[in-house]
Amino acid sequence: MxxxxxxxxxxxxxxxxxxxxxxxxxxxxxxxxxxxxxxxxxxxxxxxxxxxxxxxxxxxxxxxxxxxxxxxxxxxxxxxxxxxxxxxxxxxxxxxxxxxxxxxxxxxxxxxxxxxxxxxxxxxxxxxxxxxxxxxxxxxxxxxxxxxxxxxxDVIVPSILLEKEQFAARTIRPRLQRRLPGFLKPVGNPLARVPWKAERKIKSQAVSAELIGCLHIDRSVSSTDAFRGGTNAALSALRRFVRERLGNYASDRNHPEVEGTSQLSPYLHFGQIGPHTVALAIQEAAAPARDRDAFLEELIVRRELAVNFVRYNPHFKTLKSVEPWARRTIRAHAGDPRAYLYTAGQLANAETHDRLWNAAQRQMVSRGWMHGYMRMYWAKKILEWSGSAAEAYDVCVRMNDRYELDGRDPSGYAGIAWAIGGKHDRAWGPERPVYGKIRYMSFASTSRKFASRAYIEQWSA
Ligand SMILES: Cc1cc2nc3c(=O)[nH]c(=O)nc-3n(C[C@H](O)[C@H](O)[C@H](O)COP(=O)(O)OP(=O)(O)OC[C@H]3O[C@@H](n4cnc5c(N)ncnc54)[C@H](O)[C@@H]3O)c2cc1C
The missing domain is CATH 3.40.50.620 (HUPs)
Known part of the structure; x- marks a missing residue:
């Protein structure tokens, strides 16, 4: 050879x-x-x-x-x-x-x-x-x-090795863990032995801020000061997270007011940092094993489950992607009366009766990134306030992809399928109006779990 x-x-x-x-x-x-x-x-x-x-x-x-x-x-x-x-x-x-x-x-x-x-x-x-x-x-x-x-x-374990759609974290986890020792290693950065010599006839546009001015793109969603693009910014965010927040990740990650997560998702989405770089830094960090393991579960198991979903399920952008039990329960509750119905415009402008939801929507629209715990609540309420689950799925995909800097990502499609259609989840009881057996989140229980008032104030109009 x-x-x-x-x-x-x-x-x-x-x-x-x-x-x-x-x-x-x-x-x-x-x-x-x-x-x-x-x-x-x-x-x-x-x-x-x-x-x-x-x-x-x-x-x-x-x-x-x-x-x-x-x-x-x-x-x-x-x-x-x-x-x-x-x-x-x-x-x-x-x-x-x-x-x-x-x-x-x-x-x-x-x-x-x-x-x-x-x-x-x-x-x-x-x-x-x-x-x-x-x-x-x-x-x-x-x-x-x-x-x-x-x-x-884009992943640590090549997605092709998993061969077919995996139905839950519990089915993909052992398959990933078995292969991790072979793939979770430093990637290396070899130098090209023969340097590329630019030739005048091979034209390239200069990569600069002026380039944006020549594009025919939608300018109605402004750039965000909260994130600067690039590998250097991604590495700084990673170092800051390891130094300041990884040590409390297992407990703080569900506290939107504390922002205890890495906020690396935009960098991972654009491939400005790779999962090997992140995972190896976390493995080597001095933080407690419980926090490192909790983070690696999200970065590897949940993220690669989402990639698997998009790779092997051609319907990942619609409700057709969900399991038969979820389709049945959604169908059974299709005619349930909705206490509130909002148009896509009202949702986009954060004009609902729910202050917590409005705060999450504003965080996404102005900052370009919503906290992960709030993303679950955000999508579930859209299910509750839409005429049908299919419409809710569509509204979620459109708003998520439009405003989130990390939108158009497998983790987003899997998150929406989970929230609206119970993807990678199981049937829950007791059965509730509109949701049926899809897992439910209420304002009362969600806002009790963290200092929701501080979060609402931070993202008030
Ligand atoms: C309705 C809904 C919409 C979502 N939309 C997106 C999206 O558009 N883009 C996106 O990247 N993620 C999305 N997620 C998944 C998750 O919420 C975000 O990846 C996470 O909140 C990003 O913040 P972080 O980088 O601080 O996460 P951390 O907690 O620091 O996690 C580190 C990394 O692990 C991965 N990760 C974390 N949680 C999940 C998860 N539940 N599923 C898959 N991967 C995960 C992400 O790549 C993340 O950057 C969505 C989840 C839901 C429920």
Whole structure:
């Protein structure tokens, strides 16, 4: 076996076509999508290792969608801050970085054009659990003369190894734990042996704040001062969390007024930090085992259960994704009278009778991040106040994806499916109006569990 064959045997890699290495190829291309970082990135490392074996340089391509139906100024600002830093860090690893803004419709053409300019021997990209086979098939014909490898850079245990949908944390946990010793190790950051030499004819847009001005995006959701994009900001947030909050994580994580969680979700969503970097820092921290274990349960078991849901359940954005018991109970309670019904506009403007819910909505809209405990309450109340569970699911997905900086993420789709449709949960009794056997949360019980008055005051109008 030569070193490229050895590399290809890595279980994180999926061969997306059967093309042989292009003998006329001049470089290795990494098409970066989700793993938008130069640090601890298994997909980038695969490209660098392959290029080193071929004695060729590496160039990273990023197709920036100039229009996006769900992303807005908030998301683009954070992403571009991160990409500017990633471009600099890639140069330190001697890799090129080419960014081209393109419309959804011509992004494939732009990538094919780029490949015909640089002539790759091999194309590497990062895995996306929401991408279905038909899309991958279309991608393989964009540049058919080179092999296309996708590498799972977003999770610790490659999602393909789990093979099928897992129904609860208790079923995925042992499967993940069995494989963790093989995958939860430092990822490493190899240098490209042959540096990329920029050529004038290979055009790239400068990655800067001005770039945002050229995009045709929704600007009605403003950027947020609460989070600055980029791997450096993510590493600072991680260090601060380990130093100040990890030691009380098990008890404080359900206290929205204390903000005892890491707030790393935006960085994980944009791939500005990877789960290996976070998990290894937590494992090595001096905090009590109970707090470290509680955090790793969220970061690994819950997060990778969500990735598994999106990868293996094609209906993850709708109520069709839930289990038969949940569908039955929702159907049985479809005609129950609703004490309150709010329009999508009233919900977006936090105009409900419930001060706690309004506070959570305001936290999300103004800050771009809502505390995890409040996200559960937030979605369950939308179920209670909507004409149907399907409508509630849709409203949750739309608002979550629009306002949360970490929206459009598997953890969001799984969280909404859990809250509205009992996904990864079980049937609960006693049966209640509207909810049926779906787990219920009330204002009284939820607001008793933490200093809700302080939280409401903090996020009052
Ligand atoms: C209705 C609803 C909507 C949600 N929407 C999103 C979303 O859009 N994007 C998003 O990333 N998460 C979402 N979550 C999951 C979770 O609430 C957030 O990941 C978490 O609150 C982010 O804050 P943190 O980084 O401080 O979390 P921490 O408690 O510090 O946890 C560390 C990391 O573990 C992961 N994690 C934590 N809790 C969960 C969970 N329940 N499920 C899956 N992964 C988890 C996240 O990546 C998180 O960053 C949602 C949950 C619900 C119930």
């Amino acid at each position: 030569n070193s490229l064959d050895q590399l290809a045997a890595d279980p994180r890699i999926v061969m997306r076509n059967r093309a042989a290495l292009d003998p006329r190829g001049r470089c290795v291309v990494y098409r970066m999508r989700r793993a938008q970082r130069a640090l601890d990135n298994p997909a980038l490392n695969t490209a660098i290792d392959a290029a080193n074996a071929l004695a060729q340089p590496v160039v990273v391509f990023f197709g920036l969608l100039a229009r996006h139906p769900q992303a807005n100024l908030r998301h683009y600002t954070f992403m571009i801050e991160g990409l500017a830093e990633t471009a600099r860090k890639l140069a330190q690893r001697r890799c090129g970085f080419v960014l081209r803004a393109c419309d959804g419709a011509n992004s494939a053409d732009e990538f094919a054009r780029f490949c015909s300019e640089v002539k790759p021997s091999l194309v590497v990209c990062d895995e996306d659990p929401g991408r279905r086979d038909a899309k991958w098939k279309r991608e393989t014909i964009l540049y058919p003369s080179a092999p296309l490898w996708s590498v799972d850079a």
